[in-house]
Amino acid sequence: KNQVEQSPQSLIILEGKNCTLQCNYTVSPFSNLRWYKQDTGRGPVSLTIMTFSENTKSNGRYTATLDADTKQSSLHITASQLSDSASYICVVTLNYGGSQGNLIFGKGTKLSVKP
Amino acid sequence: NAGVMQNPRHLVRRRGQEARLRCSPMKGHSHVYWYRQLPEEGLKFMVYLQKENIIDESGMPKERFSAEFPKEGPSILRIQQVVRGDSAAYFCASSPLSPSGELFFGEGSRLTVL
Numbered sequence: 126k127n128q129v130e131q132s133p134q135s136l137i138i139l140e141g142k143n144c145t146l147q148c149n150y151t152v153s154p155f156s157n158l159r160w161y162k163q164d165t166g167r168g169p170v171s172l173t174i175m176t177f178s179e180n181t182k183s184n185g186r187y188t189a190t191l192d193a194d195t196k197q198s199s200l201h202i203t204a205s206q207l208s209d210s211a212s213y214i215c216v217v218t219l220n221y222g223g224s225q226g227n228l229i230f231g232k233g234t235k236l237s238v239k240p
Numbered sequence: 241n242a243g244v245m246q247n248p249r250h251l252v253r254r255r256g257q258e259a260r261l262r263c264s265p266m267k268g269h270s271h272v273y274w275y276r277q278l279p280e281e282g283l284k285f286m287v288y289l290q291k292e293n294i295i296d297e298s299g300m301p302k303e304r305f306s307a308e309f310p311k312e313g314p315s316i317l318r319i320q321q322v323v324r325g326d327s328a329a330y331f332c333a334s335s336p337l338s339p340s341g342e343l344f345f346g347e348g349s350r351l352t353v354l
Contacts, residue, residue, distance in 0.1 A: 159343075161345075166348075167347055167348070168244070168331055168333075168345035168346050168347045168348050169283070169331070169345045170345070171342060171343065171344075174342065214282065214283070228273075228285065228343070230275075230282045230283045230284070230285075231282055232281060232282035233282055
């Protein structure tokens with residue numbers, strides 16, 4: 126069964142600290158993996174998208190890694206800010222040759238950054 | 241270039257009424273997706289449309305729900321005879337090319353069924 130599991134479910138950190146969010150998937154065949162940030166009451170916004178051949182990709186203070194062999198990804202947030210408080214969603218795309226609703230969503234990790 | 245526009249942002253309906261949610265994709269995007277999100281849950285795929293065609297509706301409930309993306313105008317998600325369990329946030333996303341490309345989300349429409 127194609128699944129995306131994220132951990133932890135929720136996380137509280139102090140402003141300025143770093144944190145790492147995990148994503149494990151059993152999706153096959155794999156096309157790409159995305160991380161989204163969803164603020165409360167808003168739509169998801171893309172942070173990174175990685176294909177099979179990419180191991181790491183950065184977007185400012187966000188760095189995503191991908192290990193396609195172990196089917197794991199992580200999102201590392203450096204020097205956290207209060208505005209980083211949000212849900213972070215891992216999404217894996219099935220490789221069906223470009224059609225249909227083939228994105229598998231994780232339930233997200235809810236991050237709270239405290240002052 | 242405006243983003244994905246959804247309206248209404250909030251909709252309240254009584255049981256048995258109809259709900260219509262609209263989504264205007266980003267300019268130049270011909271692929272539209274609808275997702276449902278329950279509180280504290282992840283997004284669940286409902287339907288994928290291209291202009292005038294439903295490509296994949298495998299996530300759509302068999303009854304009461306329908307979607308369209310006409311040649312002109314926004315995509316519409318229609319829920320007939322709403323029940324309390326339909327209360328959720330409904331997100332629309334669009335992409336310019338295949339689903340493997342970048343996906344842009346709207347801010348969602350929050351349906352509350354009394």
